[in-house]
Amino acid sequence: MKQISKIVVVGGGTAGWMAAAAISKLLGTRHHSITLIESDEIGTVGVGEATIPMMQFFNKVLGLDENVFMRETNATFKLGIRFMNWSALGSDYFHPFGVYGVDMNGIGFLHYWRRFVEAGGSPDFGIFNAETMAARQNRFARVPNDNPALPAINYAFHFDAALYARFLRRFGEALGVVRQEGKIVDVTQDGDSGDITSVTLSDGRVVEGDFFIDCSGFRGLLIEQTLKSGYEDWSKWLPCNRAVAVPCDKVGPATPYTTSTAQEAGWQWRIPLQHRTGNGYVFCDAYLDEAKASELILQRLDGKAQAEPRLLKFVTGHRKKMWNHNVVAMGLSSGFLEPLESTSIYLVQAAISKLMTYFPKDGISDHQRDHFNQEMLTEYTNVKDFLIAHYKLTTREDTPFWAYCKHMDIPDSLKDRLESFKRHGLTLVRHEELFKEASWFAVLVGQGLAPQAHHPVADVMAEEEFRYRLSRIREGVTARVGGLPSHEQHVAQTCASLQRIDA
Numbered sequence: 001m002k003q004i005s006k007i008v009v010v011g012g013g014t015a016g017w018m019a020a021a022a023i024s025k026l027l028g029t030r031h032h033s034i035t036l037i038e039s040d041e042i043g044t045v046g047v048g049e050a051t052i053p054m055m056q057f058f059n060k061v062l063g064l065d066e067n068v069f070m071r072e073t074n075a076t077f078k079l080g081i082r083f084m085n086w087s088a089l090g091s092d093y094f095h096p097f098g099v100y101g102v103d104m105n106g107i108g109f110l111h112y113w114r115r116f117v118e119a120g121g122s123p124d125f126g127i128f129n130a131e132t133m134a135a136r137q138n139r140f141a142r143v144p145n146d147n148p149a150l151p152a153i154n155y156a157f158h159f160d161a162a163l164y165a166r167f168l169r170r171f172g173e174a175l176g177v178v179r180q181e182g183k184i185v186d187v188t189q190d191g192d193s194g195d196i197t198s199v200t201l202s203d204g205r206v207v208e209g210d211f212f213i214d215c216s217g218f219r220g221l222l223i224e225q226t227l228k229s230g231y232e233d234w235s236k237w238l239p240c241n242r243a244v245a246v247p248c249d250k251v252g253p254a255t256p257y258t259t260s261t262a263q264e265a266g267w268q269w270r271i272p273l274q275h276r277t278g279n280g281y282v283f284c285d286a287y288l289d290e291a292k293a294s295e296l297i298l299q300r301l302d303g304k305a306q307a308e309p310r311l312l313k314f315v316t317g318h319r320k321k322m323w324n325h326n327v328v329a330m331g332l333s334s335g336f337l338e339p340l341e342s343t344s345i346y347l348v349q350a351a352i353s354k355l356m357t358y359f360p361k362d363g364i365s366d367h368q369r370d371h372f373n374q375e376m377l378t379e380y381t382n383v384k385d386f387l388i389a390h391y392k393l394t395t396r397e398d399t400p401f402w403a404y405c406k407h408m409d410i411p412d413s414l415k416d417r418l419e420s421f422k423r424h425g426l427t428l429v430r431h432e433e434l435f436k437e438a439s440w441f442a443v444l445v446g447q448g449l450a451p452q453a454h455h456p457v458a459d460v461m462a463e464e465e466f467r468y469r470l471s472r473i474r475e476g477v478t479a480r481v482g483g484l485p486s487h488e489q490h491v492a493q494t495c496a497s498l499q500r501i502d503a
Helices: 013-026 054-062 066-072 109-118 130-136 161-174 221-226 290-299 344-357 366-392 400-407 412-424 437-446 463-482 487-496
Strands: 006-010 033-038 076-078 080-084 092-096 156-158 178-181 184-189 196-201 206-208 211-214 231-233 242-248 258-263 266-272 277-283 310-313 317-319 327-329
Touching: 006 013, 006 206, 013 033, 013 054, 013 161, 013 211, 013 344, 054 066, 054 156, 054 344, 066 161, 066 487, 076 487, 080 130, 092 130, 092 437, 109 437, 109 463, 130 463, 161 178, 184 221, 196 221, 211 221, 221 327, 242 290, 277 290, 317 366, 327 344, 344 366, 366 400, 366 412, 366 437, 412 437
Parallel strands: 006 033, 006 211, 033 178, 080 258, 211 327
Antiparallel strands: 076 156, 080 092, 184 196, 196 206, 231 317, 242 277, 242 310, 258 266, 266 277
16 A cells, blocks of 8 residues: 655645644654645635634644744634623623533532522522633633632633734744645546545646645535535524624724624624734525625624625535545535634644544555544534524524524434433533533523423532532632733733744
8 A cells, every 4th residue: 555645735724724734743744745735816714713722732732832822813812702692682691611610429510500590599600600700801811720729711712813824834834844836727536546646736837645635615626626525514404604704993902702793694703803803794695685794794893894894605514525535624625614603723623633543654544534534523513513502592583584593493413402401401411522511501501591400419418518619619710700810911911022923
């Protein structure tokens, strides 16, 4: 079997440079050549600017200095997502990255919270979570987790995706990644195996490869246009198929959270960076035309628009084969799940991690491909169900779009989970799922689905002990948050001593 030595990444942007940087770091360039082809003429989508905490791990694997990363990408910190108008007009809840309280006697804290509410306690579950309370006060700091009496502060980032790609390009090229500028006009396949052997650029250059990573965006130049891998359409559950994106001037201190506001035919994001605010309206064109969506997003900015709204068209779903022949698709080439929970960059990260697990040395086996495809399908499916829950659990019927979402049929896997949570307070989270119990609790209760009962173990604790423990949890949250500076102050301090690297 032929040894895999020449790796070609097709497409740049965040996905392409994440792949090239990680592969060059982990595999090295002693036995592998890594070439990335991108075209300035085509450009990149570059709207994914909000992340989840696993982004910290990716940067650590690469060995990136977090302060330098913050400075180079105009990043801010993120404690979670604020959801406004989702369950009803005027509703407002927060999905934090951290946990609520502490699990006790083998069961989750949500059962103790339910007992607390039934006894007349505040239904505001955010008071038991440090990230939520810090977000409400616009506070943030990276703190050591060396005091068990104080909760951790879990965080992710908002950053400029174009600047991050540029940052990773410098990193990857320093490790030996070769960038080829050009537009691919032809793809050559082996006549016997069907594997891709080379791509031809518009100026006639031929780039040969043993293994290709398709980061060419929605079009899927290799995975779909060439290999016809097929696409699984999930639009019936996630009907939004358009987005208009526009940056605006920063008008106040950057919040340490993303804001998602439900609008008439979808939702609007607000992502605060150091130098500007990112905005977008994700919507369904069956309920709102593109021109009107652009008009509405411009009306709803809290600062002066820095550009005209840019339209993006997509179909929610995934490639039926994300690894087909000798091509692995990543990013938009592999599928699209709207950025409601900031999972786009995570799914690139997951694909890189799984590719490294199954990376072939001497030829590709069906075993490697099948396991990669099944694991990535599981990742997409778990995120899909979580996103659908946001739409399904609404009381809104004030527009045709929300009436559709409220009454639409949903996957059996989600039906079972919602019923289990409603009846017993059980989230049925499996080990391999991205979103754990705290996330499901935040969204389901935030959307108005309160458990009707709690686990009997939560009733065993004596009342005095129960109230004491909950008071200690709240005291810990208050002490932790009270010791934090403002988010803006911490970002400024993080970047103050660093000199920006010239692009």
